[in-house]
Amino acid sequence: MKTQVKALVVGGGAVGTSIAYHLAKAGWDDVMLIERDELTSGSTWHAAGLLPLFNMSYATTHIHQYSVDFYKTLEEETGLNAGFAVVGNLRMAQTQERMDEYMLYASTAETCGVKYEWLTPEQIKERWPLIETSDLKGAIYHTEDGYINPADVTQAMAKGARQRGVDIVRKIQADAFHWTGTHWEVTCTKMVEKGGNLVPSDEQVVITAEHVVTASGNHAQRTAKLLGIKMPAIPVEHTFIVMDQDPELVKWRAAGNPEHPVVRDADNESYAREERGGWILGIYEHGAPARFEYGVPDSFRADLFPLDLDRIADQYMAMAERVPSCAESGLKDDFNGPICYTPDGNPLVGPAPGLRNMWLAEGFSFGITAAGGTGYYLAQMMVDGEAEIDMASLDPKRYSQNWMTTEFAARKNEECYSHVYILHHPDEEREACRPLRTAPAYDRQKARGAQFGFVNGWERPNYYGPLDAPETFDKDACSFRRGGWWQYAVDEAKAIREGVGLVDATAFTKDVVKGPGATQFLDWFTCNKLPKVGRINLTYALTAAGTTRTEYTIVRLAEDEYYLVSAGAWTEYDADFLKKAAQDKAPDFGYIEIQDVTTQWGVFAVAGPKSRDLLNDLVKDGDPSTVLSNKRFPWLSMRNIELGMCPVRAIRVAYTGELGWELHHPIEMQTYLWDQLMAAGEKHGLKLVGARAQNWLRQEKSYRAFGNELGRDATPLEADLPRFVDLSKDFNGKAAMEAKGIRSKCCTLLIDGPADADPWGREALYLNGEKIGRLTSGGYSVVFGKSIGMGYVKPELAVPGTKLQVKMLDQLWEAIVVEDSPYDPTNANIRKDG
Template sequence: MKTQVKALIVGGGAVGTSIAYHLAKAGWDDVMLLERDELTSGSTWHAAGLLPYFNMSYATTHIHDYSIKFYKTLEEETGLNAGFAVVGNLRMAQTDERMDEYRLYASTAETVGVPYVFLTPDEIKERWPLIRTEDLKGALYHHTDGYINPADVTMAMAKGARQRGVAIERKWQADAFHWNGDAWEVTCTKMVEKGGNLIPSDEQIVITAEHVVTASGNHAQRTAKMLGIKMPAIPVEHQFIVMDQDPTLVDWRKEGNPEHPVIRDADAQSYVREERGGWILGVYEHGAPARFEHGVPDSFRADLFELDLERIEDQYMAMIHRVPSCEESGLKNDFNGPICYTPDGNPLVGPAPGLRNMWLAEGFSFGITAAGGTGYYLAQMMVDGEAEIDMASLDPKRYSQSWMTTEFAARKNEECYEHVYILHHPDEEREACRPLRTAPAYDRQKALGAQFGWVNGWERPNYYGPLDAPENFDHDARSFRRGGWWQYAVEEARAIREGVGLIDATAFTKHRISGPGATAFLDWFTCNKLPKVGRINLTYALTAHGTTRTEYTIVREAEDDYYLVSAGAWTEYDQDFLYKAIEDKEADFGRINKEDVTTKWGVFAIAGPKTRDVLREVIGDADPDTALSNKRFPWLSARNIELGMCPVKAIRVAYTGELGWELHHPIEMQNYLWDLLMKAGENHGLKPVGARAQNWLRQEKSYRAFGNELGRDATPIEADLPRFVDLSKEFNGKAPMEALGVRSKCCTVLIDGPEDADPWGREALYTEDGTRVGRLTSGGYSVAFGKSIGMGYVKPELAVEGTKLKVLIMGEKWDAVVTCDSPYDPKNETIRKDG
């Protein structure tokens, strides 16, 4: 057995074997996989093996698409039949709103090239007469997927990996991880059978590995403890039952009819598929508990939990309603096993927080569907430095080490499980574990009707609803079209365009970087010129491939003292990249001090034509005519000022494109400052404004957002931001950025869309002749133009003002036209307004 390898994968389920296979295929010839028991002995063995394309995530859809195509090639390569039954997936809808969900999903599917068709109830009945259809509105049908045998596909990938030189060792458990500064030393223990249990023996070895990947499935909490990190991958019980033969189904198949597709009755929270003349029913019901919050017991191997039939009684009766002939079938077998989840249902794939060369592949609730694609894209990240798609939405650091707990993960995972078939509104806000992180002004904002969104654990106002709204107002307001909140967001957007609004931006990520090496480091780390003292600049840190890794607003407070502001949703993601870069370069540039000050500073953004009027109410006689003028306080500058008794780091910048300031303040003084500003604004119509209106306004200014227009699949040049890239200097990622050229280009489009719906930023773009040429990355409504607006990427030659396009919204293609960059106030006259 080898004791030194380039890459060690811990975990021998479908995910682990796929990673091993793809690392070897990518050219790494010294790869080992360890499994503590037998291959497939974790959740893989009792998985139902379904391969659903359906997913609202762009990255995850790519992963599923690769898996489904890849699995079809395995038999030719390995000689092993993976048991892929390409029967298709029939996702039915009982309501018009469910059909709207499918229409929105179809836009995402279009951007990836996933095939699908819509079927009417009559078309369903004609093809599959055993299905009851009179209460259906229609269905979405994926005819190229179906189900697979999880053990067979895992063994096929394992054989393919072995054929490419991977060493697979069973009955070895990883018991400790130690980073020696250059590589990982992994202490491994031989496991032996005793009385039906698997127990550690006295035999141990230490394997040295340049890279380690953990794909430990249900054992993720044990892995996290050994690594000294937190990760919200905790299993939840999942039940499915296997029924005896259905005589009607048997007769149907004897007549030469094809196998039914996987039947998904989303509104009944269940899926059904054929199994040897009978049916399998799987459910995603309310009340399924999380298990193994603190680790899997040593006695638990390929075991199951006791079935709780009462918990799934409603779903069972719904199955009999949907496929009436199954009522004649008895119960043949049952399964209630652990399936790992995360709070948002997407796996944790990428570098582990704070660690070098440690990669996570954990938390797979749809592990068979995702295994192939995860191996492919994670191998790209490890071998090439980046994947061809932006994997940030799956990055483990989206759940911060500073606030994420076991209790949070367990309760959110239970919620995620029961939401598998609950309508996935784009404006969805799930309630479990909230509120958790609240800025001091939370209660004041709630008293004003604030309806909150969840951002990296923070409660942030999405919009302010009516004070007399019923308690369930926000829930009832959600929609795939213009929800009940839409009218309030319109009023808030107009308030900023015509008067003045106040936005809570406390969730912003904030870092202080200082010391003798700070200036040289930041000049190398980011692509724009560094600002002069007292000024600010927008800039980007690039990946080693030249794509956008992080967006920063940099405030230079002294010669070697900088205040960095970045997206609130990505605090640990940004911090991990920044701190590792400092660690790598400090020897070259000199001492660099770093501090995360996110929770020390609150932020209010005040914006609109009447902003100065409100602030002058507070400043009073302290030179009121000149203190806020362009001469004394120009655009893109920063000053330390006093607003009443509150010291404020004021930055003249506005994400809305109006005259405005960001007011960074000691967070313990936030309530004082909120009250002060609201009082001062009474005579000027100051209106509190939420994130949804702000999102619309920033699109009118073509302001790119990280995680939307900005990410690791496009360069700042492709994002059409050359003014923020200083090609006269050398910076990290410059050469590869230039080598990539412009593969696609970001642009803003105005859309003559439906009267009751706007794009959400996941829709496909077409030329007028119907050729797909790009996708939206943001979408919404423009109060300035009175129509829908969006931002996205198209072929470079099409990103020209006046180009006519089509955008797919709610199942129809609507006219769109590429507008100029910053269609609202393109010369920035409003934002620079003097006074």
């Protein structure tokens, strides 16, 4: 066997074989895959093989769509039939709210080219008489997918990989990973059979590889320990049963009728498909436990867990009601096996935190559906430097090495499993493992009605509800339309536009970059001019492909010291990129020191026409009336001030687009500062404001948000931000950015939508019946009294006055492109003197 390769893939399930196949297809001719047992011996062998296109994630939807299309081509290439039964996928709804969910999903699906149909209960009954439809509202139907044989599709991809030169070696286990500074040395042990178990032999081999990809499935925790990192990929038990023959189904097929589609009964938490005259019933029940939190036992191979019938009894009985003809069918076989999960249900795909040329493909709860697309897009990232879609939402660093623990991952994964068929409200907040990370003012905010969101482990107020709200208020307030929280957010947004509001932004990511090489490094690392001492600037760090990797507000504290503020959800994602880039450039620029100070500084944003008046009552620096004036404290500057006894790094900027300041303060003084602001704010009508109102307000100013308008699939110029790009200097990604040109362009739209709903930022945009773009943000504008959104369209359409349509609730609604910053386009309010 080879001992030196360009890329080594560890894991021989569907995901690993797809990655090896696609790396070879992308042009890497020296790829090896190793598997500790046999191909498909992990979760792949006992997977049900369904191919659900339904997904609320833009990136994951693209991945699933690619898989479905790709699997249809394998037989022609390899001669192996992967057992793809294109029977369709029928997803049924018992309630209007479930139909609302499907309509939101459908608009997202359209942006990815996924086809679907709507069916009424009568149409379902007409096509498939065995299904009971009297309690249904309707269904969404995908005609192009169905199910596949997991083992066969894996073997087909493996054969295709071999045909492209990939070396696949079985019965060999990776036991140690060592980075030499230029490549990986992977110590592997050959495995042997002993008494039905697979055990290590005395024979070892070291494989050197420029790149390593781990796709170790249920063994992800072992892999994490070997790499010295944390991964929240932990299996959860998943049950599906095989029922005896259904006499009516046998008659149906004998009469020449087609196979039923995969039947998804979401409100009964189950799916079913035909299997040799009977049914396979799969269940996503509550109470399924996480397994192998600290590693898979050596004795566990292609094994299963005992069936717990009591746990699935309700879903079993519901199946008999949904397909009455199967009520007398007995239980033929059962499969209760481990399937890996992550806390949000999306896999971990991308560079490993802190490591060079180490790539993760772990935590696949829908591994068969995602395998093909994961191989395709991960190969793009590895070979070309970036994928054609933004893969940030799947990046492993979205779960921090600093606070994520095994207990957190196990409990959140159990919750995620039980929520597969729970309504996926875009405004939902799940309860497990919370609160976990709380700023000092948390209890004070909660006492004032704060309803919290979960951001990178932090509790952050989404909005402030009634003071006597029960613990379940936020959950009950969720909706696919305007939820119970909507009016509270309206009142909060108005308070900032008309008076003064306070937003807790403590979750912001904060890094200090300093040292002799800091200035040269940041000048190369970011695309805008660096600010002068005491000033701030908005800028972007680009990928090697010229797209937007991170958004920063840079505050220059000294000639060689900078304070960088970025999105709170992306702390480790930003830090990893920043540190690796600095390490690479230190030989050129000199010593660079980077400190993550996120947990050292709290942040309160005070904004609104009365914000200066409020702060003047607290500031301790000579004549309070002049401290915050334009002359002494101009827009886009920073000053160290004192508010009572609290030293504050005040930054004159406001994400809401109003006169305002961000008050960065020592976190241990947060409750003191909070109390001071509350007391001083009483006479000024200070209102507490959450993240949802802030999100609406920033759209009125056309402020782009990272993860929405800004991402790795668009350049800053495509985001229509040329004012933040200094083309007179050289910076990372500049040439690639310019070479891309303007493929699409970001714009802001005002929308005459339905009376009870606003867009969520996932909707398709139309012109004359043709899909021409998509929204990336959405909400309500208190200034214009209608829905608002931001999104990408063809450059020639991103012109104020262009009339488009937005797909919401399965209807097209009129929208018009408006000038950037439709509210206060000259920034007169932000610059207001006092």
